[in-house]
Amino acid sequence: MASILSIPEFFEGRSIFITGATGFLGKVLVEKLLRSCPHVKAIYLLIRPKQGKEVQHRLDELFAFKLFDKLIEANPNYKSKVFAVEGDIVKDGLGIGQVEEKLLLDEVSVVFHSAATIRFDESMKLSVEMNITGVKKLLDLCKKMKKLEALVHISTAYANCDREQIGEEIYEPPIHPNRLMSAVEWMDTESLDDLTPKMIGNRPNTYTYTKSVGECLLKEEAGGLPVAVIRPSIVGATYREPFRGWVDNFNGPSGVFAAIGSGLLRSMKGDFDATADIIPVDFVCNLIIAAAWFTATHKSSDIKIYNCTTGQLNRFTWGQMERLSYEFMMKNPLNKVARIPNPRLTKSLLLHELKVLYDHMLPAYLMDFFLWIMGRKTMYVRLQDKIQKSVRSLDYFTSRQWEFSNNNMLMLQSQLSEEDKKEFLFDVKLIDWRMYMEWYCLGTKQYVLKEELSQLPNARKSLARLKKINFLMNTIIVIIIWRLLIHRSVIIRTLWNSVLGTALHVVKRIPSIAKSS
Incomplete structure (x- = not known):
């Protein structure tokens, strides 16, 4: 029996197609x-022109991220293996030109599909x-690929x-997927938006709703293709590689940490226990790559879900x-x-709303009032509105918990060689949450807010x-509240005088007590 190739050996000489590479x-x-797979032949990235920027310009912007610094040291010529393919996931044929499509159909053997809208409030x-x-x-494109050995779909x-x-x-x-796609084709956007709350039912948003339907479509339409589905939970900053704490957006925890650190978020609705x-993004990517390897080398007609x-x-809790x-x-x-960080979780909707009013909106209006007096542009009420809208979209997830089966993830881990287990780490039991949280908070500061760590001494001051x-x-x-109460209440004034008198009596006796002892 031939030995199974390691993950880097499997990817050697193969061409890969990736959607959602700019996310x-x-x-x-x-x-x-x-x-980690330096001998891969080529990586084709589906990229759409955006805001007047051509796809090659967007590819250059992608490589400008600090994320690629370590790669530059290890392989300075890595860019020669990466090619931008102009296209758009919502267009027929993915919007890919005839020449590029023929190249993909002839060369690609592994496809990673991560393109999606992840906005919770998307139409x-x-x-x-x-x-x-x-x-x-x-799927229509993949069915025509001559060398396809693995299609990995990223769900949630x-x-x-x-x-x-x-x-x-x-x-x-x-x-059913076909019914929903048909409805979207003929219904106008306004009517569809009006129906959305009824359609999603007890799901929190269009994202989770459409991801569920998308999985069903994949199952029905795959037609024997070698498919695997990865379902990550809340994807957070890197844990280990290429370095700790890297994150590039305000989505999920990083936005929360930024708001907490600035003192603008002090109350969240959620269950402390x-x-x-949360899953580090590098663990997710390692699992994705390993799943492609397993799908191709352990051929099966079944779609494996991870x-x-x-x-x-x-386990890690919101508390x-x-x-x-x-x-x-x-x-x-x-x-x-703006204010000292002081985050607090509460399950009580009433208490949360009162805290938002007292501890968020009232201070925001006061700070904007002082900015207005000084002739400066107001900002804090607008910021609070934005923060509260973002945080409300997380309430569903911070107030509930789920029990996920991980049998396939554990099985895949057991199939890796010891070397691959180290290089493509996704053993979540090894996560030290305390260390990860410090790296994550520092990553939010350094990579999302673009603050230099050399400025930490000044920030601490x-x-x-x-x-x-x-x-x-x-x-x-x-003092003001106490004085007002004393002025209005005889009982409180009497109590205050009694406490103050007792305290003065004790102070006067201290020298005599010290002398006798």
């Missing part, structure tokens, strides 16, 4: 393939076009969030995230802090000054 997950996937029309119709169009662990227990299987969708199923989650194997984000944002503060001002202001408020 957070896609960038890390491209970097990892080039660095139903665009969500369907990206997350369902786009899958169908990709929350595609079936209407269930509490989620296995590694494709469930019956809320609506519920599982925060729940890429942490909750059942290495831990609250405490650790506070600790590390105080230890490594942001350069610009600024935070120390803010703490003193905060203490002084709180003291003044307490």
Whole structure:
């Protein structure tokens, strides 16, 4: 029996096609393939022109990220293996030209499909076009590929969030894919938006809804193609590679950490004891690559589903995230802090709304008032509106928890050689959450907010000054409130005089007590 190739050996001399390469997950996937599988023949990236920028310009922008610095050291000529293919997932034939399509059909043997709209508040029309119709169009292309050995589709662990227990299987969708695609074709956007709340039912948004339907379409339309589906949970900053804490967007936890660190987010609705199923992006990419290897080398007619989650194997809670984000944002503060970080989770909707009113909106209006007096542009109320809208979209996930099966992920891990286990690490049991949270908070500061770590001493001094001002202001408020109460209440005034008298009596006796002892 021939020995199974290692992952780098399998990818040697093969051509790869990737959609969604300009996204957070896609960038890390491209970097990892080039660095850990250096003898890959070619990587073709589907990129659409955007904001007047041609696809080659967008590819150059992709490689300008710090993420690729380590790769430059290891393989300075890596760019010669990467090619931009102009196209768009929502267009017929993916919008790919005839010459480029022939090249892909003749050369590509592995496809990674990560293109999707991940916006929770996206319109139903665009969500369907990206997350369902786009899958169908990709499958049509893959069916014509002469050398295809693996198609890896990136879904989400929350595609079936209407269930509490989620296995590694494709469930019956809320609506058949063809019916939904047909409805989107003939219905106008306004009518579709009006129907959306009823359509998604007990799911929280169009993203999870269309991802569920997209999985069903994949199952029905794959037609014997070698397919694997990866379902990551909440994808966070890198854990280990190419370096710790890299993240490039405000989505999910990084946006929350930025708001907490600046003091603009102090209350979130959520369950302190519920599982925060966060997974580092490099673990996800390693699993994606390993799944492609397994699909191609262990040929099977079944579609394998991999729940890429942490909750059942290495549990981390929202309460831990609250405490650790506070600790590390105080230890490594942001350069610009409006208020002292003080995040708090609560399950009570009433308490949360009161805290938002008192601890978010009221201070925002006051700070904008002072900016207006000084003749400067107001900003804090607008910021709060944006933060609250973003945080509300997370309420569903911070207030619930799910039980995911991880049998296939554990099986895949057992199939890797010891060398591949180290190079393509996705054993979530090895995650040290405390260390990861510090790296994540620092990554948010350094890579998302573009703040230099060399400025940390100054940031710490600024935070120390803010703490003193905060203490002084709180003291003044307490004194004012207390004095008002004393003035209005005989009982409180009598109690105050009694306490003050007792305290003065004790102070006077201290010298005599010390002398007698």
